[in-house]
Amino acid sequence: MALLEIRDLHVGVENRGIIRGVHLNVNAGELHAIMGPNGSGKSTLSHVIAGKPGYEITGGQVLFRGENLLRMEPNERAAKGVFLAFQYPVDIPGVTTTNFLRAALNAQRKARGQQEFSTPEFLKRVREVAGSLNIPQDMLKRGVNVGFSGGEKKRNEILQMALFEPSLCLLDEIDSGLDIDALRTVASGINALRSPERAMIVITHYRRLLDHIVPDIVHVMSRGRIRKSGGKELALELEACGYAQFEDAA
Amino acid sequence: MVAVQETIERVRRIDVDQYRYGFETLIESDKAPKGLSEDTVRFISAKKSEPAWMLQWRLEAYRRWLTMTEPTWARVDYPKIDFQDLYYYAAPKPKKTVTSLDEIDPEILKTYEKLGIPLREVAMLEGVEPKVGEEDPARRKIAVDAVFDSVSVATTFKAELKKAGVIFMPISEAIREHPELVQKHLGSVVPTSDNFYATLNSAVFSDGSFVYVPPGVRCPMELSTYFRINERNTGQFERTLIIADKGSYVSYLEGCTAPQRDENQLHAAVVELVALDDAEIKYSTVQNWYPGNSEGKGGIYNFVTKRGDCRGAHSKISWTQVETGSAITWKYPSCILRGDNSRGEFYSIAISNGFQQVDSGTKMIHLGKNTSSRIISKGIAAGRSQNTYRGLVTAHRKATGTRNFTACDSLLIGDKCGAHTVPYIEAKNSSATFEHEATTSKISENVLFYCIQRGLSQEEAVGLVVNGFVKQVLQKLPMEFAVEAQKLISISLDGSVG
Ligand SMILES: Nc1ncnc2c1ncn2[C@@H]1O[C@H](COP(=O)(O)OP(=O)(O)OP(=O)(O)O)[C@@H](O)[C@H]1O
Numbered sequence: 001m002a003l004l005e006i007r008d009l010h011v012g013v014e015n016r017g018i019i020r021g022v023h024l025n026v027n028a029g030e031l032h033a034i035m036g037p038n039g040s041g042k043s044t045l046s047h048v049i050a051g052k053p054g055y056e057i058t059g060g061q062v063l064f065r066g067e068n069l070l071r072m073e074p075n076e077r078a079a080k081g082v083f084l085a086f087q088y089p090v091d092i093p094g095v096t097t098t099n100f101l102r103a104a105l106n107a108q109r110k111a112r113g114q115q116e117f118s119t120p121e122f123l124k125r126v127r128e129v130a131g132s133l134n135i136p137q138d139m140l141k142r143g144v145n146v147g148f149s150g151g152e153k154k155r156n157e158i159l160q161m162a163l164f165e166p167s168l169c170l171l172d173e174i175d176s177g178l179d180i181d182a183l184r185t186v187a188s189g190i191n192a193l194r195s196p197e198r199a200m201i202v203i204t205h206y207r208r209l210l211d212h213i214v215p216d217i218v219h220v221m222s223r224g225r226i227r228k229s230g231g232k233e234l235a236l237e238l239e240a241c242g243y244a245q246f247e248d249a250a
Numbered sequence: 251m252v253a254v255q256e257t258i259e260r261v262r263r264i265d266v267d268q269y270r271y272g273f274e275t276l277i278e279s280d281k282a283p284k285g286l287s288e289d290t291v292r293f294i295s296a297k298k299s300e301p302a303w304m305l306q307w308r309l310e311a312y313r314r315w316l317t318m319t320e321p322t323w324a325r326v327d328y329p330k331i332d333f334q335d336l337y338y339y340a341a342p343k344p345k346k347t348v349t350s351l352d353e354i355d356p357e358i359l360k361t362y363e364k365l366g367i368p369l370r371e372v373a374m375l376e377g378v379e380p381k382v383g384e385e386d387p388a389r390r391k392i393a394v395d396a397v398f399d400s401v402s403v404a405t406t407f408k409a410e411l412k413k414a415g416v417i418f419m420p421i422s423e424a425i426r427e428h429p430e431l432v433q434k435h436l437g438s439v440v441p442t443s444d445n446f447y448a449t450l451n452s453a454v455f456s457d458g459s460f461v462y463v464p465p466g467v468r469c470p471m472e473l474s475t476y477f478r479i480n481e482r483n484t485g486q487f488e489r490t491l492i493i494a495d496k497g498s499y500v501s502y503l504e505g506c507t508a509p510q511r512d513e514n515q516l517h518a519a520v521v522e523l524v525a526l527d528d529a530e531i532k533y534s535t536v537q538n539w540y541p542g543n544s545e546g547k548g549g550i551y552n553f554v555t556k557r558g559d560c561r562g563a564h565s566k567i568s569w570t571q572v573e574t575g576s577a578i579t580w581k582y583p584s585c586i587l588r589g590d591n592s593r594g595e596f597y598s599i600a601i602s603n604g605f606q607q608v609d610s611g612t613k614m615i616h617l618g619k620n621t622s623s624r625i626i627s628k629g630i631a632a633g634r635s636q637n638t639y640r641g642l643v644t645a646h647r648k649a650t651g652t653r654n655f656t657a658c659d660s661l662l663i664g665d666k667c668g669a670h671t672v673p674y675i676e677a678k679n680s681s682a683t684f685e686h687e688a689t690t691s692k693i694s695e696n697v698l699f700y701c702i703q704r705g706l707s708q709e710e711a712v713g714l715v716v717n718g719f720v721k722q723v724l725q726k727l728p729m730e731f732a733v734e735a736q737k738l739i740s741i742s743l744d745g746s747v748g
């Protein structure tokens with residue numbers, strides 16, 4: 001059984017179709033890349049998998065380990081191992097990153113019937129992970145993403161992913177706004193988390209990221225559908241020829 | 251924010267209509283006859299064995315009150331109160347002088363235990379002299395005065411405070427034991443003719459706390475009063491008077507709860523603070539009176555007058571309030587900055603949910619030179635509630651070099667509630683520097699989704715975001731109460747979204 005199975009998914013906003021028949025199978029251990037022009041529905045797809053309200057599911061199914069994901073609350077999905085690194089992470093003034101991470105991690109553990117981490121245990125873990133991502137300790141004491149640079153926000157997303165150890169990681173433009181060194185740090189953070197039990201879907205506009213984190217499968221999305229899927233060479237082809245060839249009359 | 255996790259658990263366990271403090275204690279009580287007349291005033295005064303001057307003071311207030319009408323300028327709406335349909339005095343029976351906790355009705359002790367106020371525990375600590383090196387330094391002592399309906403039932407740590415020269419006792423006792431202090435200061439900050447509710451309070455107040463800190467003394471522990479309205483149809487009119495003599499310091503906290511009842515109950519308290527030269531008073535409130543049910547039935551009418559007088563040079567008064575309860579709140583803790591270089595502060599968190607109506611804020615009256623004040627107000631409106639900040643900052647003609655900074659932030663949860671900001675600013679001299687900032691925002695769907703995607707429930711996410719929003723004010727509370735207040739905030743917003 002695939003870890004994630006999307007069957008003929010249709011999603012609309014205000015009576016306008018945005019996802020228009022997506023099929024996708026992602027097995028544990030795989031890394032999929034989704035590329036495609038602006039507005040083609042990539043973020044929408046990741047939002048729907050994670051359970052963001054405000055979208056109308058007009059058809060199809062999303063199964064996670066065979067379970068109907070669309071019927072679960074977003075926090076239930078998180079506890080079951082669905083993680084979304086946001087294209088635009090929000091800031092939460094007055095709530096320190098450390099407290100936020102601890103509240104979230106313990107909420108997930110509790111939902112899974114696991115023992116919650118004590119404060120010292122938690123702090124030890126978060127410091128280790130932050131260290132490996134070059135995230136300074138004082139950043140953890142600041143409000144969540146408050147005053148963080150674009151690159152810092154993205155590293156903070158990876159920090160959370162590493163801490164929560166999800167089984168399905170959706171990374172929406174994790175490479176946007178990163179300088180060369182930060183890109184390398186983030187990529188090695190992602191690579192460190194690749195494992196046979198875990199699957200990742202990486203949304204990106206740039207082949208550059210895929211040089212660091214080599215995908216098993218590349219999908220091209222355009223106007224709400226996956227138009228083509230292939231190996232990592234597809235990313236090179238896209239870079240050379242653009243998206244025009246994948247548009248159809250529909 | 252040590253308590254985030256605890257907060258979250260607490261929220262999980264509580265359902266919307268479940269006001270945690272809504273139980274009722276079944277004890278016999280001794281009531282004044284229903285209604286208000288000169289006889290009621292005399293009855294209360296006699297019950298308290300008051301001296302003649304006190305009775306005269308009350309009667310003057312009562313006569314004055316008869317000529318006054320209820321204020322209508324606040325943004326609150328409620329049916330007319332029938333002042334003859336209330337009881338003005340209720341004391342738990344048997345009525346006798348209480349000298350130790352053992353003489354207190356065990357039912358009352360149980361009530362305070364349920365409220366989490368450890369009278370018994372604290373008293374035990376008091377009774378046993380701690381051996382050197384044995385006391386747990388983490389356990390800070392808090393002296394508690396507990397007021398049940400109209401009567402103070404217990405004050406703890408009296409002996410230790412006495413050693414420091416601090417007087418902390420029910421005001422009814424202070425009237426008998428320290429008449430010179432009471433007579434000199436009572437009504438000196440909030441005159442008996444001040445406003446409709448303050449005047450009513452002056453006529454019928456039954457109990458409350460009295461604090462005097464002598465010159466140069468730093469009060470060795472937090473002082474705290476817990477108010478509990480238990481009786482039906484009984485108004486609670488407590489009176490608090492705190493005097494910080496020259497160069498002294500005191501931190502005082504009040505907490506309040508009431509049982510869950512379908513009818514509205516009136517609470518009209520008066521608090522007066524006097525700070526002499528170089529003295530500092532820190533006054534914190536965690537107000538959690540019953541707010542009414544989810545349909546807006548019942549709840550406390552909280553009409554309170556609180557004012558501090560920075561009478562001496564370099565004195566300081568700081569109000570911190572966390573207002574989560576009451577059906578209606580009408581409350582403006584204020585500072586009269588009379589002494590040169592004195593400072594007033596007002597830090598407020600006012601949360602309204604369901605059908606609650608809050609009209610609260612502060613007045614900073616700058617009379618002395620180089621006086622400064624700071625106002626930080628955080629209003630959170632949810633459900634169908636209305637939440638108004640009303641503030642006044644004035645500088646007298648002679649109050650040169652005065653400074654004020656005001657920041658009012660409102661957060662709306664949902665689209666059926668309202669937040670309003672009504673600031674009045676009045677500078678009668680050109681050297682005053684007044685700064686005012688105000689923001690109103692809605693709790694963002696994106697922020698909530700971000701939190702929920704990370705595993706938090708909707709309620710936990712709202713609690714977290716709101717606690718972040720009010721953090722600046724929470725930090726002003728004494729540590730122990732900050733934790734409690736944080737929990738309260740999450741609980742009072744439960745069921746506010748969705
Ligand atoms: N809440 C919404 N209301 C209205 N339109 C929406 C909403 N969310 C998405 N859309 C529309 O759906 C389309 C797909 O948006 P989406 O963000 O999924 O694109 P994307 O592929 O992630 O683009 P980009 O590469 O620019 O990030 C866009 O036309 C967008 O305007």
Ligand SMILES: [Mg+2]
Pocket residue numbers: 042043044087172
């Ligand atoms: Mg996008």
